[in-house]
Amino acid sequence: MDRRDFFKIVSTASAGALAGCGNHTGKVIPLLVPEHEIVPGEEQWHPAACTECAAGCGTLVRVMEGIRTIERGGETVRQRVAAIKKIEGNPLDPISGGRLCARGQASVQSLYHPDRLRGPMRRSGERGQARFAAVSWEEALGQAADEIARQCGADPLGIVFVAGPEPGTRSLAIQRFTAALGAPAPVVCSIADHAVERRAADMVFGWKGLPVYDLARAHCTLSVGADFLGGWASPVYYARQFGAFRQGRSNVRGRLIHAESRLSLTAAAADRWLPLSPGSEVQFLAAIGHLLLDARLARNTDALPKQVAAAFQSADPGALLASCGLAEKRVRELVRELGESEAPLVLAGASLVHTNSLDAVAASHYINLMLGNVGEPGGVLAPASAAAPGRRPHDSLPDGLPGQQPAPNRAAAEGLAGAQVVLIDSANPVYTMPRSAGVRDALARAKLVIALGSFTDDSAAWADLLLPDHHPLESAMAVVPAVSRQLAAVVSTPFVEPLYDTRAVESTLADLARRIGVEYSPVTPRDIVEPLLAQPSAAGGATYDDVARQGGIWLDAPPAEPRLAGVALELASARFEGDPAQYPFLFQPYLSLEFHDGRGANLPWLQELPDPASSSIWGLPVEIDPQTAAKLRVANGDMVRVESPHGSLEAPAYVHPGAVPGVASMAIGDGHEHYSRYASGRGANPLAILAPVWEKSTGALALGATRVRLARAGGSRGWIQFAAPDREERPFGRR
Amino acid sequence: MTHTQHRWGMAIDLDRCTGCAACVVACHAENNLPVSTPELAAEGRTAHWIRIDRYYQGEFPDVKVKYMPVLCQQCDEAPCEPVCPVYATYHNPEGLNVQVYNRCVGTFYCANNCPYTVRYFNWFAPQWPEPLPLQHNPDVAIRPGGVMEKCTFCIQRIKRSKEDAAQEGRPLADGEVRPACVQSCPAEAMVFGDLNDPESKVSRLAGNGRATKLLEELGTKPKVFYLHKAT
Numbered sequence: 015m016d017r018r019d020f021f022k023i024v025s026t027a028s029a030g031a032l033a034g035c036g037n038h039t040g041k042v043i044p045l046l047v048p049e050h051e052i053v054p055g056e057e058q059w060h061p062a063a064c065t066e067c068a069a070g071c072g073t074l075v076r077v078m079e080g081i082r083t084i085e086r087g088g089e090t091v092r093q094r095v096a097a098i099k100k101i102e103g104n105p106l107d108p109i110s111g112g113r114l115c116a117r118g119q120a121s122v123q124s125l126y127h128p129d130r131l132r133g134p135m136r137r138s139g140e141r142g143q144a145r146f147a148a149v150s151w152e153e154a155l156g157q158a159a160d161e162i163a164r165q166c167g168a169d170p171l172g173i174v175f176v177a178g179p180e181p182g183t184r185s186l187a188i189q190r191f192t193a194a195l196g197a198p199a200p201v202v203c204s205i206a207d208h209a210v211e212r213r214a215a216d217m218v219f220g221w222k223g224l225p226v227y228d229l230a231r232a233h234c235t236l237s238v239g240a241d242f243l244g245g246w247a248s249p250v251y252y253a254r255q256f257g258a259f260r261q262g263r264s265n266v267r268g269r270l271i272h273a274e275s276r277l278s279l280t281a282a283a284a285d286r287w288l289p290l291s292p293g294s295e296v297q298f299l300a301a302i303g304h305l306l307l308d309a310r311l312a313r314n315t316d317a318l319p320k321q322v323a324a325a326f327q328s329a330d331p332g333a334l335l336a337s338c339g340l341a342e343k344r345v346r347e348l349v350r351e352l353g354e355s356e357a358p359l360v361l362a363g364a365s366l367v368h369t370n371s372l373d374a375v376a377a378s379h380y381i382n383l384m385l386g387n388v389g390e391p392g393g394v395l396a397p398a399s400a401a402a403p404g405r406r407p408h409d410s411l412p413d414g415l416p417g418q419q420p421a422p423n424r425a426a427a428e429g430l431a432g433a434q435v436v437l438i439d440s441a442n443p444v445y446t447m448p449r450s451a452g453v454r455d456a457l458a459r460a461k462l463v464i465a466l467g468s469f470t471d472d473s474a475a476w477a478d479l480l481l482p483d484h485h486p487l488e489s490a491m492a493v494v495p496a497v498s499r500q501l502a503a504v505v506s507t508p509f510v511e512p513l514y515d516t517r518a519v520e521s522t523l524a525d526l527a528r529r530i531g532v533e534y535s536p537v538t539p540r541d542i543v544e545p546l547l548a549q550p551s552a553a554g555g556a557t558y559d560d561v562a563r564q565g566g567i568w569l570d571a572p573p574a575e576p577r578l579a580g581v582a583l584e585l586a587s588a589r590f591e592g593d594p595a596q597y598p599f600l601f602q603p604y605l606s607l608e609f610h611d612g613r614g615a616n617l618p619w620l621q622e623l624p625d626p627a628s629s630s631i632w633g634l635p636v637e638i639d640p641q642t643a644a645k646l647r648v649a650n651g652d653m654v655r656v657e658s659p660h661g662s663l664e665a666p667a668y669v670h671p672g673a674v675p676g677v678a679s680m681a682i683g684d685g686h687e688h689y690s691r692y693a694s695g696r697g698a699n700p701l702a703i704l705a706p707v708w709e710k711s712t713g714a715l716a717l718g719a720t721r722v723r724l725a726r727a728g729g730s731r732g733w734i735q736f737a738a739p740d741r742e743e744r745p746f747g748r749r
Numbered sequence: 750m751t752h753t754q755h756r757w758g759m760a761i762d763l764d765r766c767t768g769c770a771a772c773v774v775a776c777h778a779e780n781n782l783p784v785s786t787p788e789l790a791a792e793g794r795t796a797h798w799i800r801i802d803r804y805y806q807g808e809f810p811d812v813k814v815k816y817m818p819v820l821c822q823q824c825d826e827a828p829c830e831p832v833c834p835v836y837a838t839y840h841n842p843e844g845l846n847v848q849v850y851n852r853c854v855g856t857f858y859c860a861n862n863c864p865y866t867v868r869y870f871n872w873f874a875p876q877w878p879e880p881l882p883l884q885h886n887p888d889v890a891i892r893p894g895g896v897m898e899k900c901t902f903c904i905q906r907i908k909r910s911k912e913d914a915a916q917e918g919r920p921l922a923d924g925e926v927r928p929a930c931v932q933s934c935p936a937e938a939m940v941f942g943d944l945n946d947p948e949s950k951v952s953r954l955a956g957n958g959r960a961t962k963l964l965e966e967l968g969t970k971p972k973v974f975y976l977h978k979a980t
Contacts (some may be wrong), residue, residue, distance in 0.1 A: 257936030
């Protein structure tokens with residue numbers, strides 16, 4: 015089917031996908047493209063789901079003929095296969111709206127990656143050395159099942175399943191598997207699961223899930239700590255919203271004021287950037303709340319719980335703003351602008367988690383409440399998961415979906431510490447957890463470590479068995495988007511043959527459960543979609559096939575009123591580990607546009623995508639301000655040593671004109687010990703040197719809570735800048 | 750120069766653009782761009798038909814960053830065209846600066862003459878480890894070593910849309926042709942269309958008060974319009 019036909023069919027399938035699936039169309043997209051249906055030069059478009067982050071964008075995939083060279087009987091032969099040429103957004107999906115980010119589009123390179131695992135493997139060297147030998151599925155599954163069964167008999171609590179944050183068929187399968195074994199619930203190990211934002215919405219509004227900010231209809235937006243155009247919750251959705259916010263209305267141009275301790279993509283796009291001291295978001299928001307009340311610009315003061323209003327009123331804006339490193343006069347002007355706006359919005363998040371981030375995001379919700387925009391157009395809206403009437407679709411699944419609940423990194427560290435059998439899927443704890451969290455020691459101590467991913471990454475290097483998954487584009491799956499006003503599931507149906515001797519994790523787990531002899535019902539996308547089809551807002555008569563054909567289901571959810579719990583506002587300062595006298599700088603490892611939490615680093619397209627801040631390619635620098643650079647006597651590309659109380663790294667310096675003085679930032683993505691030819695051994699991992707400090711209520715890893723000292727390391731290696739230097743920044747006239 | 754039925758142009762609204770680089774990867778995927786290695790990249794041999802230029806302005810704390818996608822400006826008076834000794838770079842009837850790869854002998858004159866530095870030279874034959882070539886778009890030629898290449902406004906997509914419209918016996922609709930960068934842009938900052946059609950979205954944006962052209966003073970008559978950030 016070509017692209018045009020796809021739209022013809024889906025437009026009859028659902029006149030408005032948001033209203034759910036409509037009539038049966040009679041013509042089904044061929045689910046798997048057989049070789050004889052591949053006509054040279056002809057294209058087919060199939061809907062699929064993007065799994066590069068938790069946003070859950072619906073995609074359209076272009077399939078055409080491809081020629082693959084394989085070895086068969088000692089000879090090299092060329093084989094015609096259905097090959098994926100390009101990934102775009104699915105226009106029917108209200109999240110992606112037909113658009114897709116750089117990482118989503120690059121994910122086709124992980125399908126055709128030269129270093130993908132081609133079949134099951136068993137460790138042949140020491141743990142951590144990443145030396146493996148091929149083994150049959152029968153042998154690998156037999157060994158895994160025996161050892162898991164033995165552990166089940168001895169102590170099922172010693173089985174730890176480390177998983178990613180994306181809810182859907184995968185998380186459900188893992189949850190059923192651990193439940194069947196009597197093992198603890200899977201631990202979600204991710205630095206991109208937004209545990210803080212989820213907890214704050216639950217705490218203040220009683221909403222489960224991430225709130226949806228109606229940016230496109232807001233007039234003046236104050237965003238605090240959320241790099242929503244970069245590596246935050248749903249970058250494509252919010253970039254689409256941002257475009258409409260700015261130039262989508264004939265009479266209003268949205269104005270964006272952004273407060274963050276880094277000149278992020280969002281800060282760059284803003285009309286005003288307020289450079290906050292790291293961790294002072296809650297003090298900043300308390301001052302904003304006070305100034306709004308003080309200037310009588312809070313139009314909905316009555317809605318505010320009394321103790322919260324009192325806390326805002328008793329705040330001292332001068333002292334608070336001074337602790338944020340901001341001038342009070344400038345902030346007062348912006349508060350007036352926000353308060354007088356017809357549709358004001360405060361969008362706060364914790365792109366850089368601090369020990370007090372939960373208080374900051376909670377304070378932002380109270381400010382939205384006093385501005386009267388909760389549940390209103392241009393305001394903060396309830397997520398679909400909060401709004402569904404009666405039985406929520408995922409309630410029919412045991413205990414909901416693990417990704418829907420706050421997923422504390424601290425729990426992952428603690429769980430791993432006593433683990434005997436470890437299974438790892440869609441997570442890379444060795445890379446994303448600080449060295450000081452002891453993940454390596456835990457993996458070295460465990461009796462059995464099984465990795466289920468497609469690559470030998472930093473964590474898989476510690477495995478005894480590799481049971482490689484199909485690529486998501488070769489798999490049947492349903493994904494629940496992280497930020498959605500609609501009750502939604504994005505559905506992907508396999509349409510190309512698996513390239514290698516891999517197996518979907520869902521079927522590997524089912525097979526293991528059968529061999530172990532525990533009761534387990536295999537998971538299919540129908541388990542996620544069918545409860546949605548039973549919703550009152552779903553069109554009658556719609557079937558699973560209709561949903562698969564259009565790539566997902568998106569149902570209107572009625573608005574949910576916030577259930578205010580009246581939690582008190584706390585103004586605790588962020589805690590930083592390290593003696594300020596010895597470690598005078600604050601360190602900010604951040605989720606990057608190109609590599610997210612580090613998982614994109616194995617793709618050559620992303621390695622050569624210039625970093626937005628420094629324009630570096632094939633390597634990431636540590637960003638420091640010009641005064642610090644002058645003191646350290648370093649220029650762009652000179653190696654800098656970054657030392658924390660828990661370790662040190664060396665990276666090239668980038669003298670960033672917008673870096674907050676006293677703060678060193680570094681994008682996450684480099685420093686993989688093992689992650690294919692394109693990432694292994696390249697650069698340094700900023701997460702490795704962090705202190706094991708957690709957000710105080712959720713247990714999320716506090717990315718920004720470590721102090722460091724900086725020193726010139728001498729030499730300059732491996733610094734490649736794509737663009738010409740933006741400024742002359744060589745104060746000492748060297749080179 | 751007069752153009753036949755269509756005269757393709759693009760408008761890029763910098764008030765919408767976030768610098769997210771979705772367009773850059775979209776272009777790589779669509780046009781079979783060679784993937785560099787760190788060694789080649791260190792020698793400045795990384796090819797990007799579209800790139801995001803960034804400019805820092807002001808001093809901390811009043812620093813601003815400007816991101817700006819820059820691609821071939823498809824000039825009507827293109828400095829790259831008259832210098833090619835073998836007519837590898839020429840102006841097609843729809844206003845595109847077209848590169849004929851099998852004519853190109855790699856003199857580099859066109860790249861020397863381009864004020865926008867959007868031409869990229871294949872110093873070596875590109876290499877893709879197996880099975881990465883399975884991703885290659887069969888609609889776009891793989892360029893050999895020694896050949897200059899650049900943005901084509903996704904001429905293969907223009908052709909495909911024209912063929913689709915012709916098959917259905919109707920004129921091309923405005924917005925029907927979307928180069929890969931335009932198709933991908935989440936903020937909808939990029940708009941492509943026919944400048945001969947005064948009602949097309951791109952024509953209307955080109956007439957917007959915020960619209961300017963890059964290095965217009967050189968007299969190159971670009972067909973890419975940049976809409977400045979509003980204040």
